[in-house]
Amino acid sequence: MPTAPSGTGAPPPSPADVRRWRRYLAEERAEAALYTRLAAKRQGEEREILFALAEAEGRHAAHWVGLLGDDVGRPLRPSVRSRLLIRLAGRFGSVFVLALAQRAEARSAYADDEHATAAMAADERIHEEVVRSLAERGRARMSGTFRAAVFGMNDGLVSNLALVLGIGASGVDNATIMLTGIAGLLAGALSMGAGEFVSVRSQRELLEASNPSPTAHTALPDLDVNANELALVYRARGMPESEARAKAEERIATYSGDRSSDRSDARDHEEIGSAWGAALSSFCFFASGAIIPVLPYLFGLTGLAAVVVAAGLVGIALMLTGATVGILSGAAPLSRALRQLAIGWGAAAATYVLGLLFGTTVG
Structure with a gap:
């Protein structure tokens, strides 16, 4: 039976309280471990800030240990999300992990829990802003290359799916569809790479002229x-x-x-990114996206089966890129994923219908 924390004179907590406090304790310990692992991947001021966050989570954990008293029991396993973040932090320590940690801090229930102190609830709100600021530094460092990579991947997925389905719907043979898809891949990747190079180089030159x-x-x-x-x-x-x-x-x-x-x-030009890095990222990611809708035809599928498989593969890729952008921007990943899917499938459906109409007209 749950017992009151020693020395408090308070009535013993309910079983529901004990379960909730033990979950809080497990999550606080997990967050302390997360920030400690992230700090190990950083240097200088960022390292100190992350260690300070870990120390604060340790204070929160001590609060729940004090309330639990003899009911602290064996340590619970933290949530799957927390365990995954700790694993990712140990391997990568990237802005992606910080963005996920930011969302975790935003979901704190301490403001509505009478057993959490006002200081703890305030800490969690401030921790969200601290992690957001740390993540923003990483976003700024990767913004140019990351922007080119995301745009390149999405353009490759959507444009080549639309091209392949539009041509395929007109009734041409598989060889023509594959040739069209590969030509679209190469033309688009080269165009995207050259465009990104010129765009980033021009932006840097404009800022340098203002120095x-x-x-x-x-x-x-x-x-x-x-x-x-x-x-x-x-x-x-x-x-x-x-x-x-x-x-x-x-x-x-x-x-x-x-x-x-x-x-x-x-003016600091670092957040613009490297022109060559942006161009290479754009080329590679466009090509990696553009090859996906061609894969069913390369493996011999034809007709409606090829259309369904191509649209399905591209849909999965669109949702993954949309969710990634959502996580890194601090937004809900599901809504961003569905938005990407709707845009990509909408464009492909329009060209597929046009291809059907064109094929009917020619026939």
């Missing part, structure tokens, strides 16, 4: 302190006049001949 001139600082020693034309530079960058004048005076007074104080004015 301070590398030689402008050499004029500082000769500027008239009273007139101080440097204030105009800061005003042109959007500062109010008084703030611009104060910054300019400080800049001249502390000028030492190097450009270290100008670094804060330079």
